[in-house]
Amino acid sequence: MIDFPRMVKVAGTKKDGGIAVLSLAERFPAQPGQFAMLWLPGKGEKPYSFLSENEFGIAPVGEFSNALASLKKGDSVGVRGPYGKGFVIKGRRILLIGGGCGIVPLAFLAKEAKEKGISVTSIAGAKTAKSLSLRSPLASCGSVSCCTDDGSAGRKGFVTNALQDALLLKKYDCVYACGPEKMLRLVAEICAKKNVPCQISMERMMKCGLGICGQCDLDGLLVCRDGPVFEGRELLKKPSFGRSRLAPSGKVTAI
Template sequence: MERMFEITKIVKENYRTSTFFFKFKEMAEPGQFLMVWVPGSKEMPMSVSYSDGKEIGVTVAAVGEGSKALHAKKVGDYIGLRGPFGKPFTLKKGAKRIAMIGGGYGAAPLGLFAERNKGVEFHTFLGARKKEDLLFASRLKKVSEVHISTDDGSEGRKGRVTEIFAQELKKKKFDLVLTCGPEMMEKAVFDICQREKLEAQVSIERLMKCGVGICGSCLLDDYIVCLDGPVFETKELKGMKEFGVAHRDKAGILEKF
Protein backbone atom coordinates (compact mmCIF):
# COMPACT_ATOMS: atom_id res chain seq x y z
CA MET A 1 0.00 0.00 0.00
CA GLU A 2 1.21 3.45 -0.89
CA ARG A 3 2.34 5.85 1.81
CA MET A 4 2.87 9.57 1.48
CA PHE A 5 6.37 10.90 2.11
CA GLU A 6 7.64 14.45 2.44
CA ILE A 7 10.36 15.63 0.08
CA THR A 8 13.18 16.61 2.45
CA LYS A 9 15.83 17.67 -0.06
CA ILE A 10 16.25 18.17 -3.81
CA VAL A 11 19.69 18.09 -5.43
CA LYS A 12 20.01 19.28 -9.02
CA GLU A 13 22.34 16.86 -10.81
CA ASN A 14 22.28 18.42 -14.29
CA TYR A 15 20.07 20.62 -16.47
CA ARG A 16 17.18 18.13 -16.53
CA THR A 17 17.92 15.65 -13.73
CA SER A 18 17.44 15.99 -9.96
CA THR A 19 17.63 13.68 -6.96
CA PHE A 20 14.67 13.74 -4.58
CA PHE A 21 15.24 12.66 -0.96
CA PHE A 22 12.76 11.35 1.62
CA LYS A 23 12.98 10.09 5.20
CA PHE A 24 12.74 6.33 4.73
CA LYS A 25 13.74 3.74 7.34
CA GLU A 26 13.81 0.66 5.11
CA MET A 27 17.17 -0.07 3.49
CA ALA A 28 17.05 -0.54 -0.28
CA GLU A 29 19.63 -2.52 -2.24
CA PRO A 30 21.42 -1.12 -5.34
CA GLY A 31 19.34 -1.97 -8.39
CA GLN A 32 16.01 -2.07 -6.57
CA PHE A 33 13.26 0.42 -7.40
CA LEU A 34 10.40 2.36 -5.84
CA MET A 35 6.97 2.96 -7.33
CA VAL A 36 6.60 6.74 -7.20
CA TRP A 37 3.25 8.51 -7.36
CA VAL A 38 2.72 12.23 -7.86
CA PRO A 39 -0.95 13.14 -7.24
CA GLY A 40 -2.62 13.64 -10.59
CA SER A 41 -0.16 11.38 -12.44
CA LYS A 42 0.37 7.65 -12.93
CA GLU A 43 2.81 5.68 -10.79
CA MET A 44 6.36 5.40 -12.12
CA PRO A 45 9.16 2.94 -11.28
CA MET A 46 12.28 4.79 -10.12
CA SER A 47 15.67 3.24 -9.44
CA VAL A 48 17.06 3.93 -5.96
CA SER A 49 20.22 6.04 -6.09
CA TYR A 50 20.73 6.66 -2.34
CA SER A 51 19.71 4.61 0.70
CA ASP A 52 21.18 4.46 4.20
CA GLY A 53 18.29 3.29 6.37
CA LYS A 54 17.43 6.85 7.32
CA GLU A 55 16.69 8.45 3.98
CA ILE A 56 16.25 7.34 0.41
CA GLY A 57 16.83 9.11 -2.90
CA VAL A 58 15.61 8.67 -6.45
CA THR A 59 17.30 10.40 -9.37
CA VAL A 60 14.86 11.50 -12.04
CA ALA A 61 15.21 13.12 -15.47
CA ALA A 62 12.31 15.36 -16.49
CA VAL A 63 11.46 13.56 -19.73
CA GLY A 64 7.82 12.44 -19.38
CA GLU A 65 4.52 13.56 -17.89
CA GLY A 66 5.04 11.91 -14.50
CA SER A 67 8.69 12.89 -14.10
CA LYS A 68 7.92 16.48 -15.08
CA ALA A 69 5.15 16.53 -12.46
CA LEU A 70 7.70 15.36 -9.88
CA HIS A 71 10.13 18.08 -10.95
CA ALA A 72 7.40 20.66 -10.32
CA LYS A 73 7.37 19.66 -6.63
CA LYS A 74 9.44 21.39 -3.97
CA VAL A 75 10.85 20.58 -0.54
CA GLY A 76 7.98 20.06 1.89
CA ASP A 77 5.60 18.61 -0.70
CA TYR A 78 4.34 15.04 -0.34
CA ILE A 79 4.34 12.22 -2.89
CA GLY A 80 3.47 8.53 -2.67
CA LEU A 81 6.08 5.76 -2.48
CA ARG A 82 5.84 1.95 -2.53
CA GLY A 83 8.70 -0.46 -2.23
CA PRO A 84 11.58 -1.09 -2.50
CA PHE A 85 10.93 -3.84 -5.04
CA GLY A 86 12.91 -6.13 -7.31
CA LYS A 87 16.11 -8.15 -7.48
CA PRO A 88 19.22 -6.01 -6.94
CA PHE A 89 22.81 -6.12 -8.12
CA THR A 90 24.78 -8.61 -6.03
CA LEU A 91 28.45 -8.95 -5.19
CA LYS A 92 29.62 -12.40 -6.19
CA LYS A 93 31.96 -14.29 -3.88
CA GLY A 94 35.56 -13.74 -4.86
CA ALA A 95 34.89 -10.70 -7.08
CA LYS A 96 37.76 -8.29 -6.46
CA ARG A 97 37.73 -6.15 -9.61
CA ILE A 98 34.39 -5.02 -11.06
CA ALA A 99 33.53 -3.02 -14.17
CA MET A 100 30.38 -0.89 -14.12
CA ILE A 101 28.98 0.62 -17.33
CA GLY A 102 26.37 3.36 -17.04
CA GLY A 103 24.61 5.23 -19.81
CA GLY A 104 22.83 8.52 -19.11
CA TYR A 105 20.70 8.40 -15.97
CA GLY A 106 21.28 4.63 -15.89
CA ALA A 107 24.26 5.45 -13.68
CA ALA A 108 21.86 6.01 -10.73
CA PRO A 109 22.36 2.68 -8.85
CA LEU A 110 26.05 2.21 -9.64
CA GLY A 111 27.39 4.73 -7.15
CA LEU A 112 25.33 3.15 -4.38
CA PHE A 113 26.68 -0.31 -5.24
CA ALA A 114 30.31 0.85 -5.11
CA GLU A 115 29.74 2.73 -1.84
CA ARG A 116 28.24 -0.40 -0.27
CA ASN A 117 31.13 -2.65 -1.31
CA LYS A 118 34.30 -1.06 -0.01
CA GLY A 119 37.46 -3.04 -0.60
CA VAL A 120 36.52 -3.95 -4.17
CA GLU A 121 38.41 -2.35 -7.06
CA PHE A 122 35.82 -0.61 -9.25
CA HIS A 123 36.24 0.73 -12.77
CA THR A 124 33.26 2.76 -13.96
CA PHE A 125 32.57 3.61 -17.59
CA LEU A 126 30.15 6.52 -17.95
CA GLY A 127 28.65 7.42 -21.31
CA ALA A 128 26.39 10.25 -22.43
CA ARG A 129 25.48 12.19 -25.55
CA LYS A 130 27.20 15.32 -24.27
CA LYS A 131 28.98 16.65 -21.17
CA GLU A 132 25.80 18.16 -19.75
CA ASP A 133 24.09 14.73 -19.69
CA LEU A 134 26.71 13.03 -17.49
CA LEU A 135 25.62 11.91 -14.03
CA PHE A 136 27.47 11.09 -10.81
CA ALA A 137 30.99 11.40 -12.20
CA SER A 138 32.24 13.22 -9.08
CA ARG A 139 30.46 10.79 -6.76
CA LEU A 140 31.89 7.75 -8.53
CA LYS A 141 35.42 9.14 -8.60
CA LYS A 142 35.46 8.83 -4.79
CA VAL A 143 34.98 5.05 -4.95
CA SER A 144 36.09 4.04 -8.44
CA GLU A 145 38.40 4.70 -11.33
CA VAL A 146 36.18 6.52 -13.84
CA HIS A 147 36.36 6.45 -17.64
CA ILE A 148 34.15 8.99 -19.41
CA SER A 149 33.01 9.08 -23.02
CA THR A 150 30.58 11.36 -24.85
CA ASP A 151 29.14 11.05 -28.33
CA ASP A 152 30.29 14.56 -29.26
CA GLY A 153 33.63 14.50 -27.41
CA SER A 154 32.67 17.38 -25.11
CA GLU A 155 33.94 15.40 -22.08
CA GLY A 156 36.33 12.47 -21.88
CA ARG A 157 36.91 10.41 -24.99
CA LYS A 158 34.73 10.77 -28.06
CA GLY A 159 32.76 7.66 -28.89
CA ARG A 160 30.48 5.07 -27.39
CA VAL A 161 31.03 3.92 -23.84
CA THR A 162 30.97 0.30 -25.02
CA GLU A 163 33.98 0.98 -27.23
CA ILE A 164 35.91 2.44 -24.29
CA PHE A 165 35.00 -0.58 -22.17
CA ALA A 166 36.14 -2.99 -24.90
CA GLN A 167 39.48 -1.17 -25.18
CA GLU A 168 40.04 -1.36 -21.42
CA LEU A 169 39.46 -5.13 -21.49
CA LYS A 170 42.69 -5.43 -23.45
CA LYS A 171 44.54 -4.06 -20.40
CA LYS A 172 42.58 -5.43 -17.43
CA LYS A 173 40.59 -8.48 -16.43
CA PHE A 174 37.34 -8.14 -14.48
CA ASP A 175 35.60 -10.64 -12.21
CA LEU A 176 32.16 -9.15 -12.78
CA VAL A 177 30.48 -6.59 -15.05
CA LEU A 178 27.43 -4.53 -14.07
CA THR A 179 25.50 -2.33 -16.48
CA CYS A 180 22.52 -0.01 -16.36
CA GLY A 181 21.31 2.34 -19.08
CA PRO A 182 19.72 2.29 -22.55
CA GLU A 183 18.95 -1.29 -23.56
CA MET A 184 20.90 -1.25 -26.81
CA MET A 185 23.98 -0.17 -24.85
CA GLU A 186 23.35 -2.93 -22.31
CA LYS A 187 23.02 -5.51 -25.07
CA ALA A 188 26.32 -4.38 -26.57
CA VAL A 189 27.97 -4.70 -23.15
CA PHE A 190 26.51 -8.18 -22.68
CA ASP A 191 27.70 -9.28 -26.13
CA ILE A 192 31.22 -8.17 -25.20
CA CYS A 193 30.97 -10.09 -21.93
CA GLN A 194 29.87 -13.22 -23.77
CA ARG A 195 32.77 -12.92 -26.18
CA GLU A 196 35.24 -12.42 -23.33
CA LYS A 197 33.56 -15.01 -21.06
CA LEU A 198 32.79 -12.48 -18.32
CA GLU A 199 29.95 -12.74 -15.81
CA ALA A 200 27.45 -9.91 -16.22
CA GLN A 201 24.51 -8.41 -14.36
CA VAL A 202 22.16 -6.17 -16.36
CA SER A 203 19.39 -3.90 -15.05
CA ILE A 204 16.60 -4.03 -17.64
CA GLU A 205 13.84 -1.45 -17.90
CA ARG A 206 10.29 -2.35 -18.91
CA LEU A 207 6.90 -0.66 -18.60
CA MET A 208 5.74 -1.27 -15.02
CA LYS A 209 2.28 -0.54 -13.65
CA CYS A 210 2.01 -2.49 -10.40
CA GLY A 211 5.55 -3.39 -9.31
CA VAL A 212 4.41 -6.65 -7.69
CA GLY A 213 3.91 -9.06 -10.60
CA ILE A 214 0.14 -8.81 -10.99
CA CYS A 215 -0.49 -6.76 -14.14
CA GLY A 216 1.97 -8.48 -16.50
CA SER A 217 2.88 -5.24 -18.27
CA CYS A 218 6.61 -5.77 -17.71
CA LEU A 219 6.92 -9.18 -19.37
CA LEU A 220 10.30 -9.97 -20.91
CA ASP A 221 10.21 -13.38 -22.57
CA ASP A 222 9.02 -15.60 -19.69
CA TYR A 223 10.20 -13.22 -16.98
CA ILE A 224 8.22 -10.67 -14.99
CA VAL A 225 10.76 -7.87 -14.68
CA CYS A 226 9.40 -6.33 -11.47
CA LEU A 227 9.69 -9.70 -9.68
CA ASP A 228 12.43 -11.64 -11.49
CA GLY A 229 14.48 -8.50 -12.13
CA PRO A 230 15.09 -5.75 -12.85
CA VAL A 231 18.64 -7.09 -12.51
CA PHE A 232 19.32 -10.25 -14.52
CA GLU A 233 22.43 -12.44 -14.59
CA THR A 234 24.27 -14.14 -17.43
CA LYS A 235 22.48 -17.49 -17.07
CA GLU A 236 19.11 -15.72 -17.54
CA LEU A 237 20.23 -13.26 -20.21
CA LYS A 238 21.66 -15.99 -22.46
CA GLY A 239 18.22 -17.48 -23.03
CA MET A 240 16.36 -14.24 -23.70
CA LYS A 241 15.06 -13.57 -27.20
CA GLU A 242 13.57 -10.11 -26.53
CA PHE A 243 16.51 -8.50 -24.69
CA GLY A 244 17.94 -5.81 -26.96
CA VAL A 245 15.44 -6.70 -29.68
CA ALA A 246 11.89 -5.83 -28.64
CA HIS A 247 9.72 -4.48 -25.83
CA ARG A 248 5.99 -4.19 -25.10
CA ASP A 249 4.04 -0.95 -25.52
CA LYS A 250 1.28 0.30 -23.18
CA ALA A 251 -1.20 -2.06 -24.84
CA GLY A 252 1.12 -5.04 -24.31
CA ILE A 253 1.98 -5.35 -27.99
CA LEU A 254 5.54 -6.43 -28.75
CA GLU A 255 7.44 -3.94 -30.90
CA LYS A 256 11.06 -3.74 -31.97
CA PHE A 257 13.49 -1.13 -30.69
Protein backbone atom coordinates (compact mmCIF):
# COMPACT_ATOMS: atom_id res chain seq x y z
CA MET A 1 0.00 0.00 0.00
CA ILE A 2 1.29 3.46 -0.91
CA ASP A 3 1.23 6.00 1.91
CA PHE A 4 0.33 9.60 1.20
CA PRO A 5 1.49 12.56 3.31
CA ARG A 6 -0.93 13.73 5.97
CA MET A 7 -0.89 17.47 6.57
CA VAL A 8 -0.08 18.30 10.19
CA LYS A 9 -0.01 21.68 11.89
CA VAL A 10 3.28 23.08 13.15
CA ALA A 11 3.39 23.95 16.86
CA GLY A 12 6.61 25.93 16.51
CA THR A 13 10.34 25.85 15.75
CA LYS A 14 13.37 26.75 17.84
CA LYS A 15 17.10 26.76 17.27
CA ASP A 16 19.37 24.46 19.26
CA GLY A 17 23.00 24.74 18.20
CA GLY A 18 23.35 23.57 14.62
CA ILE A 19 19.80 22.31 14.23
CA ALA A 20 16.25 23.62 14.27
CA VAL A 21 13.75 21.69 16.38
CA LEU A 22 10.47 21.38 14.48
CA SER A 23 7.53 20.70 16.82
CA LEU A 24 4.21 19.41 15.50
CA ALA A 25 0.75 19.73 17.01
CA GLU A 26 0.22 15.94 16.84
CA ARG A 27 2.12 13.00 18.28
CA PHE A 28 3.17 9.90 16.35
CA PRO A 29 3.78 6.34 17.63
CA ALA A 30 7.51 6.66 16.94
CA GLN A 31 10.42 4.84 18.56
CA PRO A 32 13.96 6.24 18.88
CA GLY A 33 15.80 5.63 15.62
CA GLN A 34 12.71 5.71 13.39
CA PHE A 35 12.13 8.40 10.78
CA ALA A 36 9.36 10.07 8.79
CA MET A 37 9.20 11.56 5.31
CA LEU A 38 8.43 15.28 5.58
CA TRP A 39 6.80 16.99 2.59
CA LEU A 40 6.36 20.62 1.61
CA PRO A 41 4.20 21.35 -1.46
CA GLY A 42 6.34 22.61 -4.31
CA LYS A 43 9.56 21.93 -2.37
CA GLY A 44 9.82 18.15 -2.18
CA GLU A 45 10.04 15.41 0.43
CA LYS A 46 12.93 14.13 2.55
CA PRO A 47 13.50 11.80 5.54
CA TYR A 48 14.10 13.11 9.06
CA SER A 49 14.69 11.33 12.36
CA PHE A 50 12.24 11.75 15.21
CA LEU A 51 13.59 13.76 18.15
CA SER A 52 10.47 12.84 20.13
CA GLU A 53 6.97 11.65 19.31
CA ASN A 54 6.13 15.10 17.93
CA GLU A 55 9.52 16.65 17.13
CA PHE A 56 12.15 16.48 14.41
CA GLY A 57 15.69 17.81 14.30
CA ILE A 58 16.42 19.75 11.10
CA ALA A 59 19.93 20.75 9.98
CA PRO A 60 19.28 23.78 7.73
CA VAL A 61 21.85 23.21 4.98
CA GLY A 62 19.84 23.40 1.73
CA GLU A 63 16.70 24.89 0.22
CA PHE A 64 14.34 22.21 1.54
CA SER A 65 15.77 21.97 5.06
CA ASN A 66 15.87 25.77 5.37
CA ALA A 67 12.21 25.89 4.34
CA LEU A 68 11.36 23.37 7.08
CA ALA A 69 13.38 25.29 9.65
CA SER A 70 11.53 28.49 8.71
CA LEU A 71 8.04 27.11 9.34
CA LYS A 72 5.96 29.04 11.86
CA LYS A 73 3.25 28.04 14.31
CA GLY A 74 0.07 27.31 12.37
CA ASP A 75 1.87 26.34 9.15
CA SER A 76 1.42 22.80 7.82
CA VAL A 77 3.83 20.06 6.79
CA GLY A 78 3.09 16.69 5.18
CA VAL A 79 4.14 13.65 7.21
CA ARG A 80 4.51 9.99 6.18
CA GLY A 81 5.62 7.54 8.83
CA PRO A 82 6.95 6.49 11.28
CA TYR A 83 9.12 4.18 9.17
CA GLY A 84 12.00 1.81 9.76
CA LYS A 85 13.47 -0.17 12.62
CA GLY A 86 14.52 1.76 15.69
CA PHE A 87 17.02 1.18 18.48
CA VAL A 88 16.64 -1.72 20.91
CA ILE A 89 17.68 -0.80 24.44
CA LYS A 90 19.97 -3.45 25.93
CA GLY A 91 21.54 -3.66 29.37
CA ARG A 92 21.73 -1.18 32.24
CA ARG A 93 24.61 1.07 31.09
CA ILE A 94 24.77 2.47 27.56
CA LEU A 95 27.03 4.83 25.63
CA LEU A 96 25.73 7.14 22.88
CA ILE A 97 28.02 8.51 20.14
CA GLY A 98 26.64 11.27 17.90
CA GLY A 99 28.26 13.28 15.14
CA GLY A 100 26.60 16.46 13.83
CA CYS A 101 22.85 16.11 13.36
CA GLY A 102 23.25 12.39 14.10
CA ILE A 103 22.70 13.39 17.72
CA VAL A 104 18.94 13.78 17.02
CA PRO A 105 17.78 10.13 17.29
CA LEU A 106 20.22 9.58 20.15
CA ALA A 107 18.65 12.36 22.22
CA PHE A 108 15.30 10.58 21.79
CA LEU A 109 16.95 7.31 22.83
CA ALA A 110 18.57 8.93 25.88
CA LYS A 111 15.19 10.13 27.14
CA GLU A 112 13.60 6.69 26.70
CA ALA A 113 16.54 4.97 28.41
CA LYS A 114 16.50 7.34 31.38
CA GLU A 115 12.79 6.70 31.90
CA LYS A 116 13.64 2.99 32.18
CA GLY A 117 16.28 3.66 34.82
CA ILE A 118 19.24 2.98 32.53
CA SER A 119 22.57 4.79 32.99
CA VAL A 120 23.26 6.96 29.93
CA THR A 121 26.60 8.46 28.88
CA SER A 122 26.77 10.59 25.72
CA ILE A 123 29.57 11.85 23.50
CA ALA A 124 28.50 14.57 21.06
CA GLY A 125 30.67 15.82 18.23
CA ALA A 126 30.50 18.75 15.82
CA LYS A 127 32.76 21.00 13.78
CA THR A 128 32.51 23.95 16.19
CA ALA A 129 30.97 24.90 19.53
CA LYS A 130 28.28 26.85 17.67
CA SER A 131 27.15 23.75 15.78
CA LEU A 132 26.94 21.45 18.83
CA SER A 133 23.29 20.53 19.33
CA LEU A 134 20.94 19.18 22.02
CA ARG A 135 23.45 19.33 24.86
CA SER A 136 20.80 20.29 27.44
CA PRO A 137 18.41 17.40 26.62
CA LEU A 138 21.33 14.96 26.72
CA ALA A 139 22.63 16.39 30.01
CA SER A 140 19.20 15.90 31.59
CA CYS A 141 19.55 12.17 30.91
CA GLY A 142 23.12 11.57 32.07
CA SER A 143 26.73 12.65 31.65
CA VAL A 144 27.76 14.36 28.39
CA SER A 145 31.15 15.12 26.89
CA CYS A 146 31.78 17.06 23.69
CA CYS A 147 34.29 16.99 20.87
CA THR A 148 34.82 19.69 18.24
CA ASP A 149 37.05 19.69 15.20
CA ASP A 150 38.53 23.09 16.12
CA GLY A 151 38.63 22.62 19.89
CA SER A 152 36.21 25.50 20.53
CA ALA A 153 34.21 23.30 22.94
CA GLY A 154 35.21 20.19 24.85
CA ARG A 155 37.91 17.95 23.47
CA LYS A 156 39.61 18.83 20.19
CA GLY A 157 39.30 15.94 17.76
CA PHE A 158 36.88 13.21 16.82
CA VAL A 159 34.25 11.33 18.81
CA THR A 160 35.91 8.06 17.83
CA ASN A 161 38.99 9.00 19.87
CA ALA A 162 36.76 9.79 22.84
CA LEU A 163 34.96 6.47 22.31
CA GLN A 164 38.22 4.52 22.58
CA ASP A 165 39.05 6.27 25.86
CA ALA A 166 35.53 5.75 27.24
CA LEU A 167 35.66 2.00 26.59
CA LEU A 168 38.95 1.82 28.50
CA LEU A 169 37.48 3.56 31.54
CA LYS A 170 34.13 1.76 31.87
CA LYS A 171 32.25 -1.29 30.71
CA TYR A 172 29.13 -0.56 28.66
CA ASP A 173 26.41 -3.02 27.74
CA CYS A 174 25.85 -1.43 24.33
CA VAL A 175 27.07 1.47 22.19
CA TYR A 176 24.60 3.43 20.03
CA ALA A 177 25.80 5.69 17.22
CA CYS A 178 24.56 8.00 14.47
CA GLY A 179 26.42 10.47 12.29
CA PRO A 180 28.62 10.64 9.18
CA GLU A 181 29.11 7.20 7.67
CA LYS A 182 32.92 7.22 7.84
CA MET A 183 32.61 7.91 11.56
CA LEU A 184 30.10 5.10 11.94
CA ARG A 185 32.43 2.58 10.33
CA LEU A 186 35.16 3.51 12.80
CA VAL A 187 32.70 3.19 15.69
CA ALA A 188 31.68 -0.28 14.49
CA GLU A 189 35.32 -1.36 14.10
CA ILE A 190 36.28 -0.10 17.57
CA CYS A 191 33.32 -1.84 19.20
CA ALA A 192 34.01 -5.08 17.33
CA LYS A 193 37.63 -5.09 18.55
CA LYS A 194 36.46 -4.46 22.12
CA ASN A 195 33.68 -7.04 21.76
CA VAL A 196 31.06 -4.45 22.76
CA PRO A 197 27.60 -4.69 21.13
CA CYS A 198 26.91 -1.74 18.87
CA GLN A 199 23.77 -0.41 17.17
CA ILE A 200 24.17 2.09 14.36
CA SER A 201 21.57 4.37 12.79
CA MET A 202 22.43 4.87 9.13
CA GLU A 203 21.83 8.01 7.09
CA ARG A 204 21.52 7.50 3.33
CA MET A 205 19.60 9.27 0.61
CA MET A 206 15.99 8.07 0.46
CA LYS A 207 13.34 8.89 -2.10
CA CYS A 208 10.43 6.69 -1.05
CA GLY A 209 11.00 5.49 2.52
CA LEU A 210 9.18 2.26 1.66
CA GLY A 211 11.88 0.02 0.17
CA ILE A 212 10.70 0.54 -3.42
CA CYS A 213 13.13 2.89 -5.17
CA GLY A 214 16.40 1.28 -4.04
CA GLN A 215 18.14 4.64 -3.58
CA CYS A 216 19.28 3.75 -0.05
CA ASP A 217 20.75 0.36 -1.05
CA LEU A 218 23.63 -0.89 1.10
CA ASP A 219 24.95 -4.05 -0.54
CA GLY A 220 21.52 -5.68 -0.61
CA LEU A 221 20.13 -4.00 2.49
CA LEU A 222 17.66 -1.15 2.15
CA VAL A 223 18.30 1.41 4.86
CA CYS A 224 14.69 2.64 4.90
CA ARG A 225 13.16 -0.83 5.21
CA ASP A 226 15.81 -3.02 6.86
CA GLY A 227 17.12 -0.18 9.05
CA PRO A 228 17.90 2.57 9.59
CA VAL A 229 19.25 0.90 12.75
CA PHE A 230 21.58 -2.07 12.24
CA GLU A 231 23.95 -4.11 14.36
CA GLY A 232 27.52 -2.89 13.87
CA ARG A 233 28.87 -6.37 13.06
CA GLU A 234 26.24 -6.78 10.33
CA LEU A 235 27.32 -3.52 8.69
CA LEU A 236 31.01 -4.43 8.80
CA LYS A 237 30.22 -7.33 6.45
CA LYS A 238 29.07 -4.83 3.80
CA PRO A 239 31.94 -3.63 1.54
CA SER A 240 30.37 -0.24 0.80
CA PHE A 241 29.70 0.66 4.44
CA GLY A 242 31.61 3.88 5.14
CA ARG A 243 33.18 3.81 1.68
CA SER A 244 30.61 4.39 -1.08
CA ARG A 245 26.94 5.12 -1.70
CA LEU A 246 24.46 5.78 -4.50
CA ALA A 247 24.23 9.35 -5.78
CA PRO A 248 20.78 10.74 -6.75
CA SER A 249 21.54 9.64 -10.33
CA GLY A 250 22.08 6.06 -9.17
CA LYS A 251 25.83 6.20 -9.78
CA VAL A 252 28.10 4.72 -7.10
CA THR A 253 30.18 7.49 -5.51
CA ALA A 254 32.88 7.47 -2.85
CA ILE A 255 31.98 8.78 0.60
